[in-house]
Amino acid sequence: MxxxxxxxxxxxxxxxxxxxxxxxxxxxxxxxxxxxxxxxxxxxxxxxxxxxxxxxxxxxxxxxxxxxxxxxxxxxxxxxxxxxxVELGIDPGLKKDGVEAHLQELLAVQLDLLGDGWRLVRREYPTPIGPVDIMCRNEAGESVAVEIKRRGEIDGVEQLTRYLELLNRDPLLAPVHGIFAAQEIKPQARTLAADRGIRCVTLNYEAMRGVIPENTLF
Amino acid sequence: MxxxxxxxxxxxxxxxxxxxxxxxxxxxxxxxxxxxxxxxxxxxxxxxxxxxxxxxxxxxxxxxxxxxxxxxxxxxxxxxxxxxxVELGIDPGLKKDGVEAHLQELLAVQLDLLGDGWRLVRREYPTPIGPVDIMCRNEAGESVAVEIKRRGEIDGVEQLTRYLELLNRDPLLAPVHGIFAAQEIKPQARTLAADRGIRCVTLNYEAMRGVIPENTLF
DNA sequence: TTGTTGATTTCGCAA
DNA sequence: TTGCGAAGTCAACAA
CATH class of the missing domain: 2.70.180.20 (Protein Yojf; Chain: A;)
Incomplete structure (x- = not known):
């Protein structure tokens, strides 16, 4: 350098x-x-x-x-x-923690935050236009697609809308409900989601991180 | 420093x-x-x-x-x-050129690039969800909303779609057509625009900059 | 290689 | 001050 x-x-x-x-x-x-x-x-x-x-x-x-x-x-x-x-040499690099991927991991094992009796179908559920963050079924057995963001903005709602539109064409899945989950959700995104019948869930990262899910205790 | x-x-x-x-x-x-x-x-x-x-x-x-x-x-x-x-002092700062704002300025005085007899209504036409870059009227007197980007991607088409949806609720304006104008337009954006009945226009920045519009000659 | 998404984004403008 | 869109965005990751 x-x-x-x-x-x-x-x-x-x-x-x-x-x-x-x-x-x-x-x-x-x-x-x-x-x-x-x-x-x-x-x-x-x-x-x-x-x-x-x-x-x-x-x-x-x-x-x-x-x-x-x-x-x-x-x-x-x-x-x-x-x-x-000066000769610095090669840097060992940076270790990070706390990103969206982590929120997805945490929510996948804490589906009770969304509702009692909900079951995970899979994370990164594939569709032709990209993976849905979390696909699960509610207590009635109906499909629910969850889109997770760190900050919930209007783009994320649009993205989830496209997924829902596509998924609901599949008679084996329909009706597919939508949940928009984020650490914070902007008012505009919240309004758009409400307009589209999408439920908004605010995620408390600190609280979610503090929970040790049952199935990873041993 | x-x-x-x-x-x-x-x-x-x-x-x-x-x-x-x-x-x-x-x-x-x-x-x-x-x-x-x-x-x-x-x-x-x-x-x-x-x-x-x-x-x-x-x-x-x-x-x-x-x-x-x-x-x-x-x-x-x-x-x-x-x-x-070392004491560096205050920096005089950077001068930029070639951004979206400039494209908007240039296109506003060269509406003939979109069609003969088109008239400007105004730039930064206000709506409740944000300003439309250029609002104009075509040769038939119908409203046209123009969204300008340096690079046209799917987000821009979504944005213009929201504007059009809103503007078309106003009976004094409707029907409002849409034009998506950019220096380059990604194929995906082009496809989505076509699907929504939005016309795509590729802007040649060099050529537009070379033109001195009649109304600023004197 | 190409495209998509996230970022301790940063930056600038306008309401 | 706040909010939103753009950026020579950059960078990681998947297809």
Whole structure:
């Protein structure tokens, strides 16, 4: 990794055209050739950048970074404050927890949150237009398709609607009910779901995680 | 801006839980207190970070970054290779070009691309569920709602469908036709649009930008 | 390779 | 301030 503090202007031409006037900035060149232009604020997103795979060609006061898609990042350096390199090695990477997949796991073994006597048919129930997160049967034995999101927005309701429309064409399954389950559900999504006869369920992630389901105790 | 090269492990607890095993990494502390943990690869996205506003408290070998939402980033440093600071000043920022807004501007003054004798009603035509990009009338005087995207995907067709459904309830407007306009339109979006009676129009950004419309010549 | 979905998304605009 | 749509989104995963 190479770190350069320099006064520079930057021009990007690719998926769009963008220009950065001259200013003091941090330039990062990673081992894979990717280049990041950072200012002293904003978020983790660089002001400008080139993603790998790409190639950096360098001449005095002028860097040119190109990828095979024809996008170019041209950096003009007028003053270099520092220019250092360090060998970091390969990073062991990140471990995450708490995503949508986890909500699905948890709900699949806690179907009583939806209703007493409900039975799981299967997770990731396949359809021609994508898998339904959870397919189950209610206490009356009727099919219920459950769509799970971390945040429930209008798109998720549309998605579930498409599943239900398709599934209800199958006389062996119909009637298929719908449940839209999420940690939080936006009012607009809730309204649309109500309009389509889809039940909304708010999931409490902390509470669900705290429960140890019976069938995994041993 | 402060740049630290150090062997460290990182733990984030907040919207999710994540852990980084010990390795040599770049730590960036920006002027606003935000912290970025970068490895020597991947994309422009850090392995881990804390966005501003947040506060860094430091003791030997142990950094703790917290924000007011209660999220914490704990960094344990076992070996510091370098630790430098530099004053960058405020960045003048980025100028962009070529976005959806520009397509909308251009199409609004080049409605002849859609049909002869078409007239603009208004851009950002308001509805209860959001603004229609362009509302106009065709040569027969019928209403046409135009949805503009840079890349036309299925979501955009769904969005336009919702607008049309709503607008067609107004007897003063109905019948309202739909046009889905984009620089490129995915086959799936095209199929869905056809199914809903929505016309697809591919926009040539370069050509549209080259035209100087009559009413702005003087 | 291509498409789809999620993201500690971030960012910008408008109500 | 909040909410919503776009992003040079990126990145993981399935088909």
């Amino acid at each position: 190479r770190l350069v503090i320099a006064r520079c202007s930057v021009d990007y031409v690719g998926r769009l055209t963008a220009h950065l006037p001259e200013a003091l900035r941090l330039l990062i060149v990673k081992a894979d050739g990717s280049v990041l232009v950072h200012s002293d604020g904003g978020s983790y997103k660089p002001l400008n950048w080139m993603s790998p795979p790409c190639r950096l060609t360098e001449e005095p006061g002028k860097w040119s970074v190109t990828n095979k898609g024809g996008e170019t990042l041209a950096i003009t350096l007028t003053e270099v404050i520092s220019d250092t390199s | 402060r740049l630290v090269i150090a062997r460290c492990s990182v733990d984030y607890v907040g919207r999710l839980t994540a852990h980084l095993p010990e390795a040599l990494r770049l730590l960036i502390v920006k002027a606003d207190g935000s912290v970025l943990v970068h490895s020597d690869g991947g994309s422009y996205k850090p392995l881990n970070w804390m966005s501003p506003p947040c506060r860094l408290t430091e003791e030997p070998g142990k950094w703790s970054v917290t924000n007011k939402g209660g999220e914490t980033l704990a960094i344990t440093l076992t070996e510091v290779i370098s630790d430098t600071s």
